Amino acid sequence: MTTGTMRSVRYLGPAQSFALRAVAIPEPATGQVRVRVEACGMCRTELHLRDGLLDLGRRDFAVGHEIAGVIEKLGAGVNARRLGERVVVYYYEGCGQCRYCRTGDEQLCPAPLAQPGFTTDGGYAEFMVVRATNCVKVPDDVPLAQIAPMGCAGSTAVHAGKMAGIRPGEWVVVHGTGGVGLALLQYAASCGARTIAIDIGVEKLALAKDLGASVTIDAGKVSDVAADVAAITGEGADVVFELVGLAATMRASMAMLRRRGRLVLVGYTGEEFSVHPVALIVRELVVLASVGSTLQDLHDVVDLVAMGKMKPVVDYTLPLAEFARGLEAVESGGLMGRVVLLVQE
Numbered sequence: 442m443t444t445g446t447m448r449s450v451r452y453l454g455p456a457q458s459f460a461l462r463a464v465a466i467p468e469p470a471t472g473q474v475r476v477r478v479e480a481c482g483m484c485r486t487e488l489h490l491r492d493g494l495l496d497l498g499r500r501d502f503a504v505g506h507e508i509a510g511v512i513e514k515l516g517a518g519v520n521a522r523r524l525g526e527r528v529v530v531y532y533y534e535g536c537g538q539c540r541y542c543r544t545g546d547e548q549l550c551p552a553p554l555a556q557p558g559f560t561t562d563g564g565y566a567e568f569m570v571v572r573a574t575n576c577v578k579v580p581d582d583v584p585l586a587q588i589a590p591m592g593c594a595g596s597t598a599v600h601a602g603k604m605a606g607i608r609p610g611e612w613v614v615v616h617g618t619g620g621v622g623l624a625l626l627q628y629a630a631s632c633g634a635r636t637i638a639i640d641i642g643v644e645k646l647a648l649a650k651d652l653g654a655s656v657t658i659d660a661g662k663v664s665d666v667a668a669d670v671a672a673i674t675g676e677g678a679d680v681v682f683e684l685v686g687l688a689a690t691m692r693a694s695m696a697m698l699r700r701r702g703r704l705v706l707v708g709y710t711g712e713e714f715s716v717h718p719v720a721l722i723v724r725e726l727v728v729l730a731s732v733g734s735t736l737q738d739l740h741d742v743v744d745l746v747a748m749g750k751m752k753p754v755v756d757y758t759l760p761l762a763e764f765a766r767g768l769e770a771v772e773s774g775g776l777m778g779r780v781v782l783l784v785q786e
């Protein structure tokens with residue numbers, strides 16, 4: 442059934458619960474395709490939207506940006522061979538004109554045409570339309586429910602990893618082993634780095650170890666994680682990816698760097714990060730920030746998955762109608778990877 446209405450989980454505004462509504466099935470415009478969404482990963486960003494921490498000014502659209510599905514209708518000008526292709530969706534549609542779009546950094550475009558799941562209709566819906574070039578082909582042997590979280594968790598990790606410029610032999614700390622953290626551990630390992638995973642809980646850290654972490658630290662059991670990192674690495678980490686975003690973890694992340702180490706901020710909460718400049722100056726620390734990914738980063742993730750160098754981690758799946766239960770699980774933490782909505786169920 443591809444005429445009439447579909448189910449869609451809508452963002453209505455900050456500090457409001459998402460609402461499951463029946464809306465019209467969208468038609469693809471020139472250069473676009475319509476994707477029948479099979480799976481959509483649940484990202485913490487959905488909580489940030491719901492809570493008003495992230496407000497890009499737009500209202501009444503379907504949330505969800507870790508989208509995998511099948512191209513089932515083509516707009517004008519799209520190569521007919523793409524019909525029926527299994528794809529994962531890149532969620533930025535930049536203006537195509539600015540200096541960032543010209544160099545592929547669409548995630549920095551100041552005037553994006555669309556951002557599915559952030560400002561325009563995303564993947565908590567049975568269908569969505571998107572620019573054809575945003576659809577990245579998924580290898581036949583990779584299930585769509587597995588690849589869906591790579592659309593954000595995986596691509597965000599690869600982008601942050603590239604921003605940090607990880608080199609072989611470096612000590613890389615992944616502070617927080619949610620979906621992005623687990624992907625980052627694997628990406629850093631694929632770059633030849635030695636990795637330290639920090640989180641709370643035996644099970645989460647066992648999973649990090651299974652996915653290739655050289656060392657794990659249970660922050661719930663040690664009094665000073667930075668001292669542990671110093672003991673393991675000799676002086677401190679070359680790179681720390683901060684994925685938790687609490688004031689205390691950000692402070693600890695900075696403290697565990699070696700001189701000229703790189704701190705990469707990726708995760709955030711409502712808490713602020715403050716630092717006295719001298720703490721940076723005397724150790725020549727580098728603070729980087731990384732948002733989302735480029736289209737190429739998503740292509741790279743799909744290749745890494747196909748090569749067996751990146752294993753998507755899905756804790757469990759839920760039917761679309763049970764999205765609220767999934768959001769609760771994301772909020773309460775302790776997940777072993779992503780929760781993925783099976784949208785057609």
Ligand SMILES: [Zn+2]
Binds near residue numbers: 484485486506593594
């Ligand atoms: Zn996300």
Ligand SMILES: [Zn+2]
Binds near residue numbers: 537542
């Ligand atoms: Zn642009």
